[in-house]
Structure formats: C-alpha cells, structure tokens
Amino acid sequence: MxxxxxxxxxxxxxxxxxxxxxxxxxxxxxxxxxxxxxxxxxxxxxxxxxxxxxxxxxxxxxxxxxxxxxxxxxxxxxxxxLAYIPQVRNIFPNLTVRENFEMGWISRRRTFGATVRSRLLPGAGRSREGGGEGPSAAATLPMTEKEEFDARVGGIVAIFPNLRPKLRARAGSLSGGEQQMVALGKALVLDxxxxxxxxxxxxxxxxxxxxxxxxxxxxxxxxxxxxxxxxxxxxxxxxxxxxxxxxxxxxxxxxxxxxxxxxxxxxxxxxxx
Ligand SMILES: Nc1ncnc2c1ncn2[C@@H]1O[C@H](COP(=O)(O)OP(=O)(O)OP(=O)(O)O)[C@@H](O)[C@H]1O
Ligand SMILES: [Mg+2]
Missing domain, CATH: 3.40.50.300 (P-loop containing nucleotide triphosphate hydrolases)
Known part of the structure; x- marks a missing residue:
C-alpha cells in the first residue's frame, strides 16, 4: 500500500x-x-x-x-x-489579469456541498473587500461563487502583491516575471x-x-x-x-x-x- x-x-x-x-x-x-x-x-x-x-x-x-x-x-x-502550467502560452495575453484568473476558475471543481445556500447577489458588482476591482464576469455569479472567487483572488494577490494594482491590466502588457505570476495565479485559483x-x-x-x-x-x-x-x-x-x-x-x-x-x-x- x-x-x-x-x-x-x-x-x-x-x-x-x-x-x-x-x-x-x-x-x-x-x-x-x-x-x-x-x-x-x-x-x-x-x-x-x-x-x-x-x-x-x-x-x-x-x-x-x-x-x-x-x-x-x-x-x-x-x-x-491537479493543475498544470505549460512551458509556453500559459496565459491569455489579451485578457486582463483578473479575467485570466476567471478562466482558471471556470474549470474549477463543481463540488459545492449541501451546506451552501444558493443566495443571489443583492447588488452585483458592488465593491467588496479583497475583490473591489469593479464589475467583471464573476459579478454575475451567485454570491457564494463570487465570494469564493474573490477570496481566491485575495489569496493570490497576497502571494503576488505586485499583481494587486494590475488586476485590470491586460496580461500581455505585464513584464515576463509578472506574466509567469499570472500563470501561477490562474492555476492557483483552482486551489x-x-x-x-x-x-x-x-x-x-x-x-x-x-x-x-x-x-x-x-x-x-x-x-x-x-x-x-x-x-x-x-x-x-x-x-x-x-x-x-x-x-x-x-x-x-x-x-x-x-x-x-x-x-x-x-x-x-x-x-x-
Ligand atoms: N508535439 C510533439 N510532436 C512530436 N515530437 C515532440 C513533440 N513535442 C516534443 N517532441 C519530441 O519529444 C522529445 C522530448 O521533448 P520534451 O519537450 O519532452 O523535452 P524536454 O525535456 O521538455 O526538453 P526542454 O528542456 O527543451 O523543454 C524531443 O525529442 C521532442 O522533439
Ligand atoms: Mg520542456
């Protein structure tokens, strides 16, 4: 064994x-x-x-x-x-940093347990702690998912603080090192x-x-x-x-x-x- x-x-x-x-x-x-x-x-x-x-x-x-x-x-x-970061072409350069994380998030496991209530977002896109980067695709998700996504993004920018001010920047406009951080973040959003x-x-x-x-x-x-x-x-x-x-x-x-x-x-x- x-x-x-x-x-x-x-x-x-x-x-x-x-x-x-x-x-x-x-x-x-x-x-x-x-x-x-x-x-x-x-x-x-x-x-x-x-x-x-x-x-x-x-x-x-x-x-x-x-x-x-x-x-x-x-x-x-x-x-x-499992998550995989390829050797090349590991980000979407024309999407923002935050949208890159959303692309990772889309492929997440769908195992929301019975304890999760399906609350709808009372004010979609409102500024929230750790996720107040403005409207995005995730704002249209039910609250629980958006909260979870925002929490994951919060965790990623805690590891990569220099990505925090760049969440709305086009990923392809970042430096090589920052782009590699985006690639890591895009995988980490899956936990x-x-x-x-x-x-x-x-x-x-x-x-x-x-x-x-x-x-x-x-x-x-x-x-x-x-x-x-x-x-x-x-x-x-x-x-x-x-x-x-x-x-x-x-x-x-x-x-x-x-x-x-x-x-x-x-x-x-x-x-x-
Ligand atoms: N898509 C492919 N089609 C055909 N052969 C391939 C393909 N990708 C890699 N190979 C071949 O497989 C072998 C191993 O390639 P691989 O990419 O796994 O090497 P590597 O150890 O990652 O090398 P590197 O350090 O250069 O990245 C090489 O001979 C390569 O030419
Ligand atoms: Mg290789």
Missing part, C-alpha cells in the same frame, strides 16, 4: 509512432516539492503532459490519490485537484492539491528567476504539492525535497535534492560541473 500522492509507474509515452518516454517512474508524496531535470529533449515536458492527460501513455500506470488516472482527460483531472509546473524560469532574468522560485516555494509551504520541471537545475534542486534526472526518456538518477546537488557525477553531467 502506497502513500504517494502521485505515482508514475513505468510509463511509455510519445507522439504518434515516436516513443519518447521509456518506462519512466516517479512519485510525489503529499506536500512535497519534486523537481525533474535533464537535458533538452530528455522528455521532461512529455512526462508532465502524460500526467495531466494531454498525452495518453501507451504503457504503465499513473495514480493520483490512489485512483488510476492514466488516459483521463485534463479537464477531468482538474476536478480531481490544486498538486501543481504541475513546466519551466517557470524559462526566459526570465536571474533576479526574476529567484523571485519566481521563492514564490513556488511559498506556494508549496502553504500546502500545495508541486512537480516542477526545470532547466535551471541547480536552483530547482536546492529548493526541492527530491529530484529526478531524466535522460533520453529514461530515469537516470533520483534522490533528495541536496544529495543530487552534491553528487559529483550528477554535477558533472547535468549541472555544468
């Missing part, structure tokens, strides 16, 4: 006839932060796509919270508590149990990489498990509980983040000496 939150067992997956992952295994325990590193083309993004169901593995098992999820669709898995993040530091200046990594650590410390794929291997391993090295679609090394960082062979081969 396993206690892993996510368990990937000997998965084969690829694109059409081309198999990219060959028997890859990995797991994430509850509240862990686990990093997958490896050279370009190793299959890191492919692995994450296989977990979230964008790719259907041809062999192996994937279990989330004890249930088999291999072959299930991403929309469905989001309801189970996921496990967040899958593909290369959040790609294309960012070193100073911004530090900020984004600190934020990911903070999100993890607030109780969200994280599976993170990163090229920025040293920094990622430094904050990870555990890590995996993939190479050519196969498991190469695994261990605690610090242990992999200290391993001379891993250092020489994957961390630039």
């Amino acid at each position: 396993t206690t892993a939150l996510l368990e990937i067992q000997e998965v084969d997956a690829g694109y059409g006839e081309t198999e990219i992952l060959h028997g890859v295994s990995a797991h994430v325990d509850p509240e862990e932060i686990v990093v997958v590193i490896g050279p370009n083309g190793a299959g890191k993004s492919t692995l994450i796509k296989a977990v979230i169901g964008i790719l259907k593995p041809t062999r192996g098992e994937i279990n989330f919270r004890g249930a088999r999820i291999r072959g299930r669709d991403p929309e469905d898995l989001v309801h189970e508590g 996921p149990i496990l967040l899958l993040i593909d290369e959040p530091s790609a294309g960012l200046a070193p100073r911004l990489v530090t900020i984004i990594f600190d934020k990911i650590k903070e999100i993890n410390e607030r109780g969200t498990a994280i599976l993170l794929v990163e090229q920025n291997a040293r920094r990622a391993l430094a904050m990870a509980d555990r890590g995996y090295v993939l190479e050519m679609g196969r498991n190469r090394y695994e261990g605690k983040g610090e242990a992999l960082l200290r391993d001379p062979e891993v250092g020489r081969l994957y961390l630039g000496g």
Whole structure:
C-alpha cells in the first residue's frame, strides 16, 4: 500500500509512432516539492503532459490519490485537484489579469456541498473587500461563487502583491516575471492539491528567476504539492525535497535534492560541473 500522492509507474509515452518516454517512474508524496531535470529533449515536458492527460501513455500506470488516472482527460483531472502550467502560452495575453484568473476558475471543481445556500447577489458588482476591482464576469455569479472567487483572488494577490494594482491590466502588457505570476495565479485559483509546473524560469532574468522560485516555494509551504520541471537545475534542486534526472526518456538518477546537488557525477553531467 502506497502513500504517494502521485505515482508514475513505468510509463511509455510519445507522439504518434515516436516513443519518447521509456518506462519512466516517479512519485510525489503529499506536500512535497519534486523537481525533474535533464537535458533538452530528455522528455521532461512529455512526462508532465502524460500526467495531466494531454498525452495518453501507451504503457504503465499513473495514480493520483490512489485512483488510476492514466488516459483521463485534463479537464477531468482538474476536478480531481491537479493543475498544470505549460512551458509556453500559459496565459491569455489579451485578457486582463483578473479575467485570466476567471478562466482558471471556470474549470474549477463543481463540488459545492449541501451546506451552501444558493443566495443571489443583492447588488452585483458592488465593491467588496479583497475583490473591489469593479464589475467583471464573476459579478454575475451567485454570491457564494463570487465570494469564493474573490477570496481566491485575495489569496493570490497576497502571494503576488505586485499583481494587486494590475488586476485590470491586460496580461500581455505585464513584464515576463509578472506574466509567469499570472500563470501561477490562474492555476492557483483552482486551489490544486498538486501543481504541475513546466519551466517557470524559462526566459526570465536571474533576479526574476529567484523571485519566481521563492514564490513556488511559498506556494508549496502553504500546502500545495508541486512537480516542477526545470532547466535551471541547480536552483530547482536546492529548493526541492527530491529530484529526478531524466535522460533520453529514461530515469537516470533520483534522490533528495541536496544529495543530487552534491553528487559529483550528477554535477558533472547535468549541472555544468
Ligand atoms: N508535439 C510533439 N510532436 C512530436 N515530437 C515532440 C513533440 N513535442 C516534443 N517532441 C519530441 O519529444 C522529445 C522530448 O521533448 P520534451 O519537450 O519532452 O523535452 P524536454 O525535456 O521538455 O526538453 P526542454 O528542456 O527543451 O523543454 C524531443 O525529442 C521532442 O522533439
Ligand atoms: Mg520542456
């Protein structure tokens, strides 16, 4: 009997006839932060796509919270508590920051319990604490949902205070680092149990990489498990509980983040000496 939150067992997956992952295994325990590193083309993004169901593995098992999820669709898995931030094109640049969060919110789990009364909003769009950013699509939702959405947005801007004055700005007009924060926020609005993040530091200046990594650590410390794929291997391993090295679609090394960082062979081969 396993206690892993996510368990990937000997998965084969690829694109059409081309198999990219060959028997890859990995797991994430509850509240862990686990990093997958490896050279370009190793299959890191492919692995994450296989977990979230964008790719259907041809062999192996994937279990989330004890249930088999291999072959299930991403929309469905989001309801189970998974969220995914792709490596590229992870926001809607022409929507505002707040509307981006609404797009995340639309795919939320619909498990409002019997205790929730269906109150209608007495004054739709009125200014509310933590959500007084003016009228928006969410203002037309029943009160309970709007309150919950506003509370989630409040939680997101508590983590990313510099997004607070930009909620009504076009997401595409923000800096690269801020756009990555919007992508994180859009996933966090779902309050996921496990967040899958593909290369959040790609294309960012070193100073911004530090900020984004600190934020990911903070999100993890607030109780969200994280599976993170990163090229920025040293920094990622430094904050990870555990890590995996993939190479050519196969498991190469695994261990605690610090242990992999200290391993001379891993250092020489994957961390630039
Ligand atoms: N949509 C696709 N169709 C066909 N082959 C693909 C597709 N996406 C990726 N591949 C191939 O799969 C292999 C692994 O790609 P993947 O994106 O998983 O690598 P990665 O480890 O994430 O690399 P990087 O660090 O560059 O992001 C590569 O050889 C790539 O060319
Ligand atoms: Mg990739």
